[in-house]
Amino acid sequence: VTGPPSNTDALYGPLNNAAQLQRVAAMVSRLPDHASVDAGGSALDRPGFFYSPTVVSALRPDDEAVNEEIFGPVITVQKLSADNTEADALRLGNGTPYGLASSVWTRDHARALRVSNALNFGCVWINTHIPLVAEMPHGGFGHSGYGKDLSMYALEDYTRVKHVMSAL
Secondary structure (H helix, E strand, C coil): CECCCCHHHHHHCCCCCHHHHHHHHHHHHCCCCCCEEEECCCECECCCCCECCEEEECCCCCCHHHHCCCCCCEEECCCCCCCCCHHHHHHHHCCCCEECEEEECCCCHHHHHHHHHHCCCCEEEECCCCCCCCCCCECCEECCCCCCECHHHHHHHHCCCCCCCCCC
């Protein structure tokens, strides 16, 4: 893709440096043969470090793209069949060492809340993905970091509490 920036550039922007662009491109280039790149899958031919928004499906739980944080505009999709149970979905979702963010898509809000509670991720969105607001904490579990950004919880990372007691 060549030419001026598109509307999606305003939504996603470039990656932060050449090394990260190369890292994302290399991860996509190493996808296994059973994976399907359904959209995107390449760097954009324009100034900056742009990589096209990419959707990868048909991945398996042990694939690298499922088990490594890509930190680029790449989403991996693992589909369950109608024969799978909610427990199967949770096992698949929680089967990664990372736990930054996840999303649950369903028309059944009670199910969405139940599944959200069982997912081991620092942020779970229901029927959406990626909106962040300053009032809500954002941060991961597992190998996805320590602490929280945004909200009052982030202040704890910058606070040093000391207890001093003196008997006079």
